[in-house]
Amino acid sequence: MPLELDASAPGFEKEFSAFLGRNRDTDENVDRIVADIVADVRKRGDAALVEYTKKFDRLDTDAKGLRVPDAERRALAARVPAEQRRALELAARRIEAFHRSLLPKDVEFTDTTGTRLGARYRPLDSVGVYVPGGTAAYPSSVLMNVVPAKVAGVKRIAMVVPTPDGVLNPLVMLAAEIAGADEIWRIGGAQAVAALAYGTETIGPVDKITGPGNAFVAAAKRRVFGQVGIDLIAGPSEILVVADRHNDPAWIAADLLSQAEHDASSQSVLIADDKEFARAVGRAVESELKVLPRAGIAGASWRDNGAIILVPDLGASAPIVDRIAAEHVELAMEPAAADALCREIRHAGAIFLGRHTPEAIGDYVAGTNHVLPTSRAARFSGGLGVADFLKRTSIVSCTPDALAELGPAALALAEAEGLGAHGRSIAIRLNRRS
């Protein structure tokens, strides 16, 4: 059974804090293994990459064979049924349109001193996108990483995907084609991250690496940060559903399970103001679990990490929602109530409003990004977006008059900080001593 908490009961604060403090991240000691792999690929390049790929993915090829030829990609992509192709194309169009609306505008103005100031956004030259392979294939994640990079204007997008036993997924190939990935490499794990960060004889280095992966991939990304940029570190999925008693319990149960089915360490939480309704949802979860293909995973997640929190007033639940700071928050209530609560919430990766917006719509076709902050990172981070594929450059231009007006203050501060050459570079232009 999932944890049950009552926000009105004595002891709630203590239990709720303990719940928030639970660590769901798999605590594998992968750091040393990853450090060795990264150093080895950095040093030996292709030779190391080929060895690790043979060892971990059972793919025996030379370095040239690591790249998926365009013809092979096209042939595989052509196998995808028309309905799935149309769905991917719709998703790509909508992701593109939404992300285009988020493009930042350059700023430039001249202030009263005559100083021209600006901030200008330019795309990264090249990006590496990590796509998990193996048992699960997520073409939607290809779109969520590659489309925003294209919208930002990135010229070179190198996608890596491990292919255990050499098997490539047609849907992933089609998604790469639709989104416009420039290169596809059949490599994965820490060795793929190292190859993208430092380059090898065959693979050119990139400027940033994005995309989800297992603990080895996450540790490798953390290790190469600085050499290249990285996006957020993805943890287990989460959903928090705030639902009133007028919902169909089966709908809410399906929503809770939609994240629980990702992984046993995923977390699904229901906030309700009606005990009977909450119990009905619990029962609906149990009956859904009888028919779900991934019932084993979803059931373990719900039992071990799930929670039902009863509150006296859903309209006043924002502080609890904020403390959970979930990846996905669903507000299953009438539109006006959902809007009002949404305005009060400060910490959430994405918010889904009303009874007809299941979280899964955001995973595929809403247009928003499904790469979102987990493990309470919504306190300080948003999801992946175009900004991740752009960087800002500041612009400053002083006229002689502007420097005459601003220079003395800068000189005073340089001297206060004991930085003589800083001061000299200003004083010499003002024809002053420093």
Add this chain to the structure above:
Amino acid sequence: MPLELDASAPGFEKEFSAFLGRNRDTDENVDRIVADIVADVRKRGDAALVEYTKKFDRLDTDAKGLRVPDAERRALAARVPAEQRRALELAARRIEAFHRSLLPKDVEFTDTTGTRLGARYRPLDSVGVYVPGGTAAYPSSVLMNVVPAKVAGVKRIAMVVPTPDGVLNPLVMLAAEIAGADEIWRIGGAQAVAALAYGTETIGPVDKITGPGNAFVAAAKRRVFGQVGIDLIAGPSEILVVADRHNDPAWIAADLLSQAEHDASSQSVLIADDKEFARAVGRAVESELKVLPRAGIAGASWRDNGAIILVPDLGASAPIVDRIAAEHVELAMEPAAADALCREIRHAGAIFLGRHTPEAIGDYVAGTNHVLPTSRAARFSGGLGVADFLKRTSIVSCTPDALAELGPAALALAEAEGLGAHGRSIAIRLNRRS
């Protein structure tokens, strides 16, 4: 003597690549020490923090004594001479105005399906700002971190500054007062980063940690990333000056030395199209070094890490500028030429245009931020800004009709990915089987 390269000479590419590949980061093996300190502060809280502060900063106090009382801050700040106070106030006003111009706007629109989509920016609740202490005191860095956080709307800003032998710097206290830091703690090093990330009995945890520090601070920030957000990892300072022969060599020499004086591992590079001019700058650097207070540091930096690169045409130098991807780029030439070259440059933390815009103006009073990407990180990152203190939440709201239009595609993709509960959460609302 600094390295001299000629872009027209055979072998340039090889020498230039080797120059770019030089690692100026101090390669101290601090990771294990930092891991122990962070784990200890996380586990033992105040007790560990007090012990480390006594050991490293020779400050013997209980946990309560770690906080600087408002009265003490005010008393110290009041000692700052009026000219420096006015300079700090001018800098703060200008930083505030420029950063206000960078505030992102919320996006919200309803598309043709009737789906409402949005992106909304909210400030972080709390931020920790690391301010280096000891030999160098940088009040300007206090402004550069705290003012953008205030502009973003952060409610709680906790500043930490190590105070070796208990000595607090009046200018740093005044800058904290002007910028509006809410708490000041006399702690530093990895122990301060750990205290901010996890909290202790006395210090509340924060959501993000920004600010420069030594190798221990950088390693600690990297380690707590995920628990809290962090800003970019600051490396040794850099300046790249692109200058034509009509500049006064002494002005350019002063600019090159303004970054060289930060640290022996700093890097100053001159790109020129005139050999005689470049030599004159080299001579001017030598004579400046005779009078600079920090000549030892600046001279070592110039000799060991500096470079002069001769190019046939400054107007075509953008590709070389981009490969260096420097923290600061100065374009010391006529306004029209500077503007034209500026448009071609893709990778730079900040660009300073014309003969009358020494980089140091950006360190203090231009209004732009002086926390900028180093070590070629300008390829993928901009400097500190208001965006670092905000996070984005996506908003999705479907009407029943919109879900009917978009749902089938989402369902097709969920089934293609083998995620049954994702599909169910949509199908159940469409009254379809999945």
